[in-house]
Every structure is written in structure tokens, then in C-alpha cells.
Amino acid sequence: MKLVVINGPNLNMLGIREPDQYGSESYEALIAMIRAHCRERGIQVEFFQSNHEGALVDRIQQAYFDRADAIVINPGAYTHTSIALLDALKAVNLPAAEVHISDVRAREDFRQISYIRPACCCTVAGHGLRGYLEAIDFLAEQMAGGKERAGNGEKR
């Protein structure tokens, strides 16, 4: 299984930005944690982070041309604004898992909308950095044959 983990704006600031919301671990620590998790499971993983919407669209498209099997994406604030990211995910039509470190559903009204959710097979929100690992396991399980779980299997 070949996986791409895509993070949007301000996620490079993990550990510095709002630790009450996002914890004290850095982006580098997140990468190391995911890398170790994937290594144990024989999953090939690549990472991408950008503060720019178009760069995120480009990376989603690249996943298709690189023949990736699945995408894990935390689009940060673009979750709540970006039709372009939704369209990109629909265009590549790869299994995609939406991750939010914080529990967006317990936060401001403007965070209640996720434009990308209709293109994702699951959403993990409010589980901290561990949520990325849960999303990876969900996708790996689906790849392994448990594809009967259609639709957005929300996990909180």
C-alpha cells in the first residue's frame, strides 16, 4: 500500500500554535510517529505540507499520477472553504481519509462545514495526532478487503 499524508496551512506550526487545541508535539514528531506506524505495517508513506491551496491541489493530483493507493488529508482551515480541494479529491477518486487533530464539531460554527467530507471515506476528528494513525488503519483495513463499509464512516 502506497499512502500520501497531506497537511494544509499552519500544520507545520504544530507544537507552537495553540497547544490547547493541537497539543505540544511538533510536525516533525507527527511525521516520525506516522513513519514508524507505517513501517510496522509495511505501508509506503510520503508526506506533504503546504500553506497554499493550489500546492495542495497539485499534490492531490500528483498522488494519482504516482499511483498512490490512498490519501490521508488534514486540510487545516481549507477544510471549511475549499471547493478546489473537494474537486481535486473527486478528480483523483482515491480512497481518502479526513483528519482533524481537534474536535472541529465542538468548535466555532465556521468549522462545522467540511467541503472535502463528501469525497472522503472516513473522518477522524478530536483524537489528536493519534487520529492520523486511526485513519491509516481504517484505509489499510479497507484496502485489505473490508470495503463493505461504504460512505463516510465518522470516527470521533
Ligand code: DQA
Ligand atoms: C484542524 C481544524 C481546522 O478547523 C483548523 O483550521 C486547522 C486544524 C485540525 O486539525 O483540528 O488548521 O484541521
